[in-house]
Amino acid sequence: MMTVKQVSDISGVSIRTLRYYDRIGLLSPAEHTEAGYRLYDDAALERLQQILLFRELEFPLKDIIAIMESPTYDRKQALAQQIELLELKRQHLDDLIAFARGIKMIGVRAVDFSAFDTSKIDEYTKRAKEKWGNTKAYEEFSHKKRTSEENERLMEDFAQLFAEFGELKGGSPESSEAQAMVKKLQGFITEHFYTCTDEILSGLGKMYAADSEFREHINSAGGKGTAEFAAKAIAVYCGE
Template sequence: MMTVKQVSELTGVSIRTLRYYDEIGLLPPASHTEGGYRLYDDTALERLQQILLFRELEFPLKDIVRIVSSPDFDRKQALEQQIELLELKRKRLDDLISFARRIKVIGVRAVDFTAFDTSKIDEYTQRAKEKWGNTKAYEEFSQKKRSDEENQQVMEDFMQLFAEFGKLKEGSPESDDAQAMVKKLQGFITEHFYTCTNEILSGLGKMYAADSEFRDNINSAGGKGTAEFAAKAIAVYCGEVKK
C-alpha cells in the first residue's frame, strides 16, 4: 500500500489532483488508514496509469471516468488503442519538428520549441496558424506534399546552392556568376517552398548574414564568409546595392 504522498512522488501527479480524482470517482483509493488517509494498492496504480495515458491523449476527465468505470472496459484493448493513438501523436509531433526545421532553414521564423510541451499540441497548432496561416507563403508551403526522403533531398540540394556560393566568395558579389547564383537560389525556393519575390529574397539575405544559426549552417556548406557573401549578392540582385 502507498500513501497519497508516496503516489504523488512516484507519478508526479500532485496530491491535490489525486484527491480530486477520488472526489469525482475517477481514482478511489483501495482503503484508508485509521486516521482517514488514502491508501493505494497495485490495482489503483494500474488504473492511474490508464488515466494518465488518457490524459496524455487529452481525453476530458468526464470521458475518462465513463471509460474506466464501464463494466465493459477492457484494459488490454484500451492499452492497444492508446499505443496506436500515441504513435499517431508522435508522428504528428515529428512532422511538426521536421516542418519547423525546414522553415528555419528557408527563413520563416518558427515558434520557440524550448517552451513546447506535447500536452499542448493544439495550443501550438493554433499559434502556428495565427503566426503563419494567413500568409500566402505559408499557404503555398503547407500545400507542398513530400515524403521524408524527398524533403531530405530537397534540403541537401538547397544547402548545395550555398556550397556553390562558397566557390564564388573570393570574387565580387556583383559578378555575373554571383548574380546568376542568386537567381538560381530564388528559383529553387520558388519551386520547392513558396513564391520567392524580391522582397522575400531581400529579407532572407539579411537573415542569412545576421542570424548566427543561419550563418553557421550556410558557412558549414560553403566555408567561412559564404553567408555574408550570399547576403551581399542578394542585396545587389534586389537593387539594394548599385552595381
C-alpha cells in the same frame, strides 16, 4: 498494495493530485489502512496509467471521468485510440520541429505565425478545432510531410548550398557562377519548402545579411562573409 507515496514516486503524480483524483471519483484506492492511509492495488495502478495517457492527450478531467465511467468503455479499444492520437500528436510535433528548422535555416519568418493550428487533438469529444489563416507559402510548407531523418538530410543539403556560395565569395556577386548559385538556391527552396518567388527570395537575402542568427548559421557552412556575399548575389539576381 502500495501507499500513496509509493504510487507518487513511481508515477510522478504528486500526492496532492492523487488525493484530488480520489476526491472527484477519478481514481479511488483499493482500500484504506486502519489509520486511514490510502492503498492502491494493481487495478488502481492500471487505471492510473490510462488516466495519464488521457492527460498526455490533454483531455480535461471531467471528460476522462465521463469516458472511463461509461458502461461502453472498453480499455483495449481506448488504448488503441490513445495510440492513434499520440501518433497524431507526434506528427504534429514533427511538423512544428520541421517548421522551426525552416525558420532557423531559410527565414520562414515571413510566414504568418497564426498559421499554427493551436487546437488540441480531441476526437472523443469532437470539439471544434480553431482554424487560423494560412499564407500560401506556409500551406505549401506544412503539406510537405517528411520524417525527421529526411528533414535532417534536407538541412544538410541546404547547408551545402551555402558551402558552395562560400567557395565563390572571393569573386563578384554578379558573376555567372554566383548568379547560377542563386538560381539553384531559389529552385531548392521551391522544390522542398514553398514557391520561392523573386519577391520572397529578395526578402530572404536581406534577412540573411541583417539577422545575426541567420548570418552565423550561413557563415558556419560557407565561412565568414558567405551570408553577405549570398545576400548581394541575391540582390543582383532580383534586379535590386
